[in-house]
Amino acid sequence: MEYTQLKTLGDLKSAGYQYKTIKDELRDNLSFKIQNNETIFEGVHGYEHTVIPELQRAILSKHNINLLGLRGQAKTRLARQMIYLLDEYVPVVFGSEINDDPLQPISRYAKELIAEKGDDTPITWMHRDERFSEKLATPDVTVADIIGDVDPIKAANLKLSYADDRVIHYGMIPRANRCIFVINELPDLQARIQVALFNILQEGDVQIRGFKLRFNLDMQFVFTANPEDYTNRGSIITPLKDRIGSQILTHYPDSIEIAKKITKQEAQSDLRQKETIYVPELAFELLEQIGFEARNSEYVDAKSGVSARMSITAYENLLSAAELRMLTSGESQTSVRLGDFMGIIPAINGKIELVYEGEQEGAASVAQLLIHRAIQTLFSNYFPKIEKLEHKDKASPYDKLVDWFYDGTGFELANDLLTPEYEQQLDMVPPLEALIKEYLPEISKKDSYFFKEFLLWGLVEFKKLSKLQMEKGFEFKDAFGSYISGI
Secondary structure, eight states: OOGGGOOBHHHHHHTTOOOOOHHHHHHHHHHHHHHTTOOSSTTOOSOTTTHHHHHHHHHHTTOOEEEEOOTTSSHHHHHHHGGGGSOSEEEEETTOTTOOBTTBOOSHHHHHHHHHHGGGOBEEEEEGGGSEEEEEOOTTOOHHHHTEEEOHHHHHHHTOOTTSGGGEEEOHHHHTTTSEEEEESGGGSOHHHHHHTHHHHHTOEEEETTEEEEOOOOOEEEEEEOTTHHHHTOOOOHHHHHTOSEEEEOOOOSSHHHHHHHHHHHOOOOHHHHHHEEOOHHHHHHHHHHHHHHHHOTTBOTTTOOOTHHHHHHHHHHHHHHHHHHHHHTOSOEEOOGGGGGGGHHHHHTTOOBOHHHHHHOHHHHHHHHHHHHHHHHHHHHSOOOOSSOOTTSOOTTHHHHHHTTTOOOEEEETTOOHHHHHHHHHTOHHHHHHHHHHOTTOOHHHHHHHHHHHHHHHHHTTSEEEEEETTEEEEEEHHHHHHHTO
């Protein structure tokens, strides 16, 4: 039967509709999806064996939930995804401010309407997309905002005494009855406002300006919080934590593969960029490795975390750097180059919190250092490892490449080279091609040039070559010769 065709309370009763709490809805629909092997939290990666099972257990236990984790760990996304565990439609008493269920009315308005009209009481249907309410906790939030207050204008218009509960203007929480209600950054909420949540979570009481309304509010609360907030700005007061059923710890991706999947999914790149710019897989890995390096860097505040949004915005900047070069040169297509990574520095600067030592170095310098460390880390994944201390008589796979630079001639790689010129320039160094063929025989020609540039940058990181940043690109030289010349 199509329930949404039912228009009155009598129709609803005849159809056999049964009242169900929101927590029962979530539990029943979760159970159904699990039994049918359906995807429950679409687009959330890396939590399959950690966060999602804990969240499922909390829903099955009918708990209110606190998602605790650093920024950029998909806490709000998880909360928003919970609406897909609700029934598609639920009935509401027509005109109700707080979404009264026709079979379980709680407001004075709904009770009086049903008493007057009985089975002819009109009903409407609310879609699950409308059953999600969200509030960012800020220090200026008041009890009136989230719970309610007396409305003098309503009292004047209806000619009511302030002793009449019809003068109440309900806040966000009562209006979110039968909904998922999310409070983001809960520790930022003032302690006295957190106190106002006590009875709502435990008893369902709503207290407004002397009115004690026994509302059996039917709600699923989801809170999000950042551990850093506990020390820097505020805290979740203990009695409120005691009333939150499950606290679930979120985390950053634990592998580059998962991080790449998230970045590709979330990046807001223009369709024209996707069609005209080729991105080697190594470039994706390098982007994500920069984030991993940042989370382990002594210059970056680990307590603040490094959001997954850093990799997303860096990827968008990387595409734009390649696109700008392509537009300037008049080419119709191009590939990302390693030199384009200098264009992601603004994205890194805005996403990391530096400790004192990092501030001394400077944000731009730290960003460049993270790029260099990422190259150094990934280098041994594709080419033989370079030991820090090598025997001078021991042959190295890179001897021919290093020897090619011994005559002191600098090898320049400008940023604005056309693609044929860029490839021709890299082809001028035969040992690069030999190393690619030996260690990456399966690599495509498109990717090979990025790897050639990666080889040069990698040897710089291991002090085999030197690199000088010029106005429009980079110059690579013999490390020893450069040292003698003072470069």
